[in-house]
Amino acid sequence: MMLSYDLVIVGGGMVGLTLAASLSKSNLNVAIIENNEVTPLNDTVTARVSAISAASRTIFEKTGAWTHIDNQKITPYNSMFVWEKDSFGKISFDAQQVDASELGYIIENERLQHALLSVVKLQDNVTFYMPDKLTNVAVGDGEAWLTLDSGKNITAKLVVGADGANSWLRNKADIPLTHWDYNHHALVATIKTDLPHQHCARQVFTPDGPLAFLPLFEDNLCSIVWSVGPEKAQQLQSLDQSEFNKQLTRTFDNRLGFCALQGERHSFPLKMRYARDFAKHRIALIGDAAHTIHPLAGQGVNLGLLDAVSLAQCIIENIEAEKDIGLYTNLRQFERWRKTEAAQMVASMELLKQLFHGDNPVQKTVRDLALLLTDNVSPLKKQFIKQAMGLSGELPTMLQP
Numbered sequence: 480m481m482l483s484y485d486l487v488i489v490g491g492g493m494v495g496l497t498l499a500a501s502l503s504k505s506n507l508n509v510a511i512i513e514n515n516e517v518t519p520l521n522d523t524v525t526a527r528v529s530a531i532s533a534a535s536r537t538i539f540e541k542t543g544a545w546t547h548i549d550n551q552k553i554t555p556y557n558s559m560f561v562w563e564k565d566s567f568g569k570i571s572f573d574a575q576q577v578d579a580s581e582l583g584y585i586i587e588n589e590r591l592q593h594a595l596l597s598v599v600k601l602q603d604n605v606t607f608y609m610p611d612k613l614t615n616v617a618v619g620d621g622e623a624w625l626t627l628d629s630g631k632n633i634t635a636k637l638v639v640g641a642d643g644a645n646s647w648l649r650n651k652a653d654i655p656l657t658h659w660d661y662n663h664h665a666l667v668a669t670i671k672t673d674l675p676h677q678h679c680a681r682q683v684f685t686p687d688g689p690l691a692f693l694p695l696f697e698d699n700l701c702s703i704v705w706s707v708g709p710e711k712a713q714q715l716q717s718l719d720q721s722e723f724n725k726q727l728t729r730t731f732d733n734r735l736g737f738c739a740l741q742g743e744r745h746s747f748p749l750k751m752r753y754a755r756d757f758a759k760h761r762i763a764l765i766g767d768a769a770h771t772i773h774p775l776a777g778q779g780v781n782l783g784l785l786d787a788v789s790l791a792q793c794i795i796e797n798i799e800a801e802k803d804i805g806l807y808t809n810l811r812q813f814e815r816w817r818k819t820e821a822a823q824m825v826a827s828m829e830l831l832k833q834l835f836h837g838d839n840p841v842q843k844t845v846r847d848l849a850l851l852l853t854d855n856v857s858p859l860k861k862q863f864i865k866q867a868m869g870l871s872g873e874l875p876t877m878l879q880p
Contacts, residue, residue, distance in 0.1 A: 482631075483635070487623075488639045488641055489640050490511075490512070494784060495766070496596060501787060502794065506798075509606070510608060510633060511609070512612065513610065514611065517593065526667045527589075529588055531780070532781045533581065533582070536584060538787075545594070548591070555678060556582055556680045557574040558573045560572075561682045562684070563847055564685045564732065568843075570853055579868070582868060585695060588780075613627060623805070625638065638761060638763075639765060640765070643768060644750070644767040649754060652762050658752045658753065661750060663706045665749055667746075670738050670739065671738070672692075672737070675698040676701055688707045690703065690704075692731065692735065716744055751825060756814070758811070760806065766787070767779070782820070785869070788878070
């Protein structure tokens with residue numbers, strides 16, 4: 480028996496679930512294919528966290544997911560402090576500068592996924608194939624035919640790839656990538672500090688790469704993202720805990736006192752990816768399947784969430800206009816919109832990375848002066864804050880006042 484759906488979402492992570500949740504009030508028949516079972520939550524702090532912007536919080540609120548996150552595990556941060564190691568360059572951001580109470584929130588990825596899953600599972604218009612995976616896709620004029628690992632066969636008007644950086648659907652659809660290796664690995668871990676973080680996100684630029692401390696729900700607990708070259712990452716991974724703590728404390732200029740590792744260290748390579756097409760006939764890409772960027776500004780997941788609600792808006796507008804949601808012609812608006820936003824973010828991250836790369840004395844002086852200038856020019860600083868909060872650019876209707 481072959482079941483037919485209007486929309487099939489490949490990937491049940493944060494971005495894929497956000498797309499489904501954004502379509503809760505539609506009459507669309509939606510299927511979600513996810514290869515992994517979602518493991519139960521526990522009180523152990525996981526190393527993978529996301530910096531959720533004010534715009535992303537609005538998305539979670541309007542889809543109903545925000546109320547499913549334990550308030551005790553949401554860490555708002557109202558300030559940011561960035562500086563260059565062994566130099567005079569520094570800049571600080573404060574939510575009050577844009578009349579806001581918070582700049583953003585640090586939340587564990589697992590909690591965000593569970594919250595979205597709790598909402599989507601209540602929707603009458605969603606069917607889950609989990610755990611299951613896509614093994615074949617054939618695209619026809621009027622629909623796409625999908626074969627699952629379980630042997631099930633389904634059809635869809637539109638298939639959306641939300642299946643991550645190594646997207647199976649993107650590869651199967653022969654969508655080329657513009658990509659380059661940042662030649663950096665991100666080492667992530669949970670750290671206990673002597674001094675309280677005071678709900679401030681901090682980042683130091685070193686010759687090896689940026690080191691960020693993101694405040695967690697306990698006053699002396701932070702999540703770190705330490706971007707270094709592959710060899711340095713391997714060295715840091717192999718250090719015993721005592722020596723790792725010493726090197727981390729020194730690199731962070733002892734800003735929060737002595738730093739003590741809690742739990743395991745994880746490291747993964749950083750690559751820029753930008754799909755040549757965000758949409759084709761019967762296929763669309765969102766989130767990491769469409770683009771990945773350097774984590775130094777913490778905007779990757781927020782960019783993906785905006786993809787999801789933008790595509791949902793495009794789908795609903797096509798339905799209201801009685802248009803086929805899977806025709807490439809009707810997906811072009813979404814593609815132009817999100818490719819522009821993603822390209823600007825990719826360019827911004829590359830500019831920042833290049834600006835703060837290396838320790839050439841002349842280059843250091845230039846960037847330190849640039850930091851100080853930005854710190855003292857109010858309009859420019861406010862623009863940076865709004866960008867970080869996800870309140871600039873072409874916003875979906877859901878996020879407009």
